[in-house]
Amino acid sequence: MKELKILYLYPDILELYGDFGNIQVLRYRLEKRGFKAIIEPYSIGNPPPNFKDYDLVFAGGGADQEQGILAEDLIQYKQSIKEAVNDGVFFLLICGAYQLFGKYYKGVEGNIIPGLEVFDYYTEAIDDRKKRCIGNIVIETELNGKKTKVIGFENHGGQTFNISSPFGSVLMGNGNKFGDNHEGFFLPNVIATYLHGPLLAKNPELTDYIIKYCLDRKYNEDIILEPLDDAFENKCREQLLLLYNC
Amino acid sequence: MKNFFILLAMKVLHIGLKIAGKNGGNFLGKIAYDWNPNIFKYFKINCPIIAVTATNGKTMTNNAIGYIFKTAGKKVISNTEGNNMETGILSTLLKHCSLTGKIKADYLVFEVDEGYVPVIFKDLKLDTLVILDFFRDQLDRNGEVESLILRINDFLKTYTGNLILNNDDPNVARLGQANPENHNIYYFSVEKYSHATTDMKEAGEGKFCPFCNTRIEYEYYQYSHIGKFKCPNCNYGDNEVYKMAKNIDLKNRTFTVDDVTYKIRFNSIYNIYNFTAVISCVSLYSIDTDIIQKALSTFILNNGRLEEIQVKNIPTIINLAKNPTGSNVSLRILNEDDDEKELLFVLNDNIADGRDVSWIWDINFDTLNNVSRIITSGTRAYDIAIRIKTAGFPVEKIEPYLDLHEAVEHFYQTNVKKYVIANYTSLQPTRNEILKLK
Numbered sequence: 001m002k003e004l005k006i007l008y009l010y011p012d013i014l015e016l017y018g019d020f021g022n023i024q025v026l027r028y029r030l031e032k033r034g035f036k037a038i039i040e041p042y043s044i045g046n047p048p049p050n051f052k053d054y055d056l057v058f059a060g061g062g063a064d065q066e067q068g069i070l071a072e073d074l075i076q077y078k079q080s081i082k083e084a085v086n087d088g089v090f091f092l093l094i095c096g097a098y099q100l101f102g103k104y105y106k107g108v109e110g111n112i113i114p115g116l117e118v119f120d121y122y123t124e125a126i127d128d129r130k131k132r133c134i135g136n137i138v139i140e141t142e143l144n145g146k147k148t149k150v151i152g153f154e155n156h157g158g159q160t161f162n163i164s165s166p167f168g169s170v171l172m173g174n175g176n177k178f179g180d181n182h183e184g185f186f187l188p189n190v191i192a193t194y195l196h197g198p199l200l201a202k203n204p205e206l207t208d209y210i211i212k213y214c215l216d217r218k219y220n221e222d223i224i225l226e227p228l229d230d231a232f233e234n235k236c237r238e239q240l241l242l243l244y245n246c
Numbered sequence: 247m248k249n250f251f252i253l254l255a256m257k258v259l260h261i262g263l264k265i266a267g268k269n270g271g272n273f274l275g276k277i278a279y280d281w282n283p284n285i286f287k288y289f290k291i292n293c294p295i296i297a298v299t300a301t302n303g304k305t306m307t308n309n310a311i312g313y314i315f316k317t318a319g320k321k322v323i324s325n326t327e328g329n330n331m332e333t334g335i336l337s338t339l340l341k342h343c344s345l346t347g348k349i350k351a352d353y354l355v356f357e358v359d360e361g362y363v364p365v366i367f368k369d370l371k372l373d374t375l376v377i378l379d380f381f382r383d384q385l386d387r388n389g390e391v392e393s394l395i396l397r398i399n400d401f402l403k404t405y406t407g408n409l410i411l412n413n414d415d416p417n418v419a420r421l422g423q424a425n426p427e428n429h430n431i432y433y434f435s436v437e438k439y440s441h442a443t444t445d446m447k448e449a450g451e452g453k454f455c456p457f458c459n460t461r462i463e464y465e466y467y468q469y470s471h472i473g474k475f476k477c478p479n480c481n482y483g484d485n486e487v488y489k490m491a492k493n494i495d496l497k498n499r500t501f502t503v504d505d506v507t508y509k510i511r512f513n514s515i516y517n518i519y520n521f522t523a524v525i526s527c528v529s530l531y532s533i534d535t536d537i538i539q540k541a542l543s544t545f546i547l548n549n550g551r552l553e554e555i556q557v558k559n560i561p562t563i564i565n566l567a568k569n570p571t572g573s574n575v576s577l578r579i580l581n582e583d584d585d586e587k588e589l590l591f592v593l594n595d596n597i598a599d600g601r602d603v604s605w606i607w608d609i610n611f612d613t614l615n616n617v618s619r620i621i622t623s624g625t626r627a628y629d630i631a632i633r634i635k636t637a638g639f640p641v642e643k644i645e646p647y648l649d650l651h652e653a654v655e656h657f658y659q660t661n662v663k664k665y666v667i668a669n670y671t672s673l674q675p676t677r678n679e680i681l682k683l684k
């Protein structure tokens with residue numbers, strides 16, 4: 001039986017915005033097709049994970065205070081994370097995790113929280129603590145040459161700059177900063193984004209893109225994924241895209 | 247002179263509204279507050295003011311406290327309709343005060359929105375504050391729980407009245423240390439119940455000690471992050487408990503406090519916490535236990551908070567669930583019931599609900615006990631359908647209907663026992679559709 005090994009970073013801390021749903025959707029779409037999903041959690045106090053051993057690494061968004069505690073922990077793996085990214089392991093990073101993988105996060109008081117420096121982007125807090133990019137968001141991205149709309153919910157104060165290759169163009173909502181045209185950061189094996197929702201819940205094409213990438217890489221093939229019953233997802237997309245005029 | 251004038255004007259307005267046959271809701275308070283935000287100062291109150299705040303359980307606890315005082319023959323003024331922000335409380339006060347701002351009552355009992363405690367009680371002298379729990383709730387509207395707790399903590403630094411705290415919620419118990427000068431702190435707790443677990447079953451907060459950042463250790467979880475906890479480093483959580491509920495029997499709906507047995511009309515661990523807080527509160531005012539027993543045995547809420555009704559002879563349980571913990575509490579009751587049942591889940595994403603519906607992924611749908619069909623409705627009927635499907639519930643047994651009327655009609659096509667979970671703005675429309683069939 002073919003399988004994917006997923007590393008789930010800090011499931012007990014980066015779990016504020018329902019991002020755990022992404023793991024559930026991945027598992028669901030793998031198991032429905034007869035693949036095995038091995039999901040291994042890592043959190044503070046656990047033995048160090050070997051990032052290269054995994055097909056997919058996932059991390060979500062958390063509360064500000066708790067996020068600070070884990071940043072100190074994660075930074076010790078900086079080098080092996082970089083190697084895993086260069087090796088082609090897929091990284092799915094949401095919100096706080098997206099920010100952590102950049103150069104730094106600059107707080108309201110000008111304090112710098114160093115990031116993992118895996119990517120060149122950086123994030124700055126907005127002066128007014130109460131101002132945040134909050135709301136439903138729709139972006140358009142291109143997956144294996146095919147354009148698709150991605151629906152989610154953004155809720156972030158941080159404004160992310162210096163993005164070389166965005167995840168998508170914004171059709172509705174803010175994106176990387178207030179009123180931006182672009183959202184997230186994208187490489188063939190990296191999706192870093194502000195989209196909660198959770199991201200994969202209403203975007204089966206995107207989920208299947210990630211699954212296909214991981215299976216193709218692991219088993220060195222060009223797999224055609226068996227279609228699933230996506231009636232609810234399709235109706236949901238239809239309803240919301242119409243409502244949002246996208 | 248000016249303050250007298252405001253109160254007078256408001257009273258005249260109130261009488262005008264009354265003549266026009268209007269209740270007014272928050273209207274009166276809104277006008278008065280906009281006019282002068284210091285208006286709370288001008289009331290003359292000679293009785294104890296009691297307030298209840300929390301993420302979940304405010305209305306239930308507030309109304310039960312008021313009900314017990316009334317059963318004891320006391321005059322109580324309370325915002326039982328759940329108008330719990332500054333304008334709502336102000337409206338309640340304006341309706342009941344004399345032309346000079348005097349309020350005649352034995353007790354004022356208010357449920358207060360957790361964000362408004364510091365605003366309202368800046369100028370009103372609070373005698374007792376009851377704090378039940380803090381959970382994640384509409385993050386896009388309210389922000390993170392931590393900032394809310396810090397605001398209340400700031401308020402409590404100079405507060406010296408009675409403070410009744412849930413000792414089993416690490417988000418709440420920490421507030422007992424806000425003011426070391428306050429010796430009127432009363433912790434309540436509930437003994438481990440039969441469905442308590444050693445792992446957290448539902449999303450929750452409070453993983454790290456607020457005093458030393460060490461990971462908190464739990465002996466058991468009752469629900470969400472409510473349970474017996476302690477910081478292994480600084481012993482945070484190890485408090486002397488004032489009232490402890492024991493012998494929890496949800497089937498027979500009984501529990502004991504200080505060896506007195508209380509019979510209640512509810513069957514959830516969550517209610518046991520609420521009522522233990524209630525008992526802690528009223529016992530500070532020397533209410534006889536037999537009056538508390540009598541009152542609690544008849545206390546119910548007919549507003550979709552664990553409301554039990556018969557519709558076409560089918561037992562139906564309706565519960566409001568505006569956040570993950572509320573939903574998980576409802577599902578706990580459903581799962582602790584072995585009968586076959588069907589579930590209706592109504593999810594709206596209006597402004598008052600929070601536009602973000604991702605919290606439904608924090609609801610534990612993993613092992614539903616004897617549920618034969620689930621109908622979903624509301625503006626986000628498909629989102630909740632996807633959520634339930636992904637948890638492994640058979641897709642052919644899930645029926646989404648955007649139209650609520652249609653959903654309720656299909657729901658009652660079978661005569662299997664019904665559970666209804668509805669979020670904030672969907673609760674009353676859902677309840678009305680169901681009551682139409684009654």
Ligand SMILES: [Zn+2]
Nearest residue numbers: 455458477480
């Ligand atoms: Zn500690």
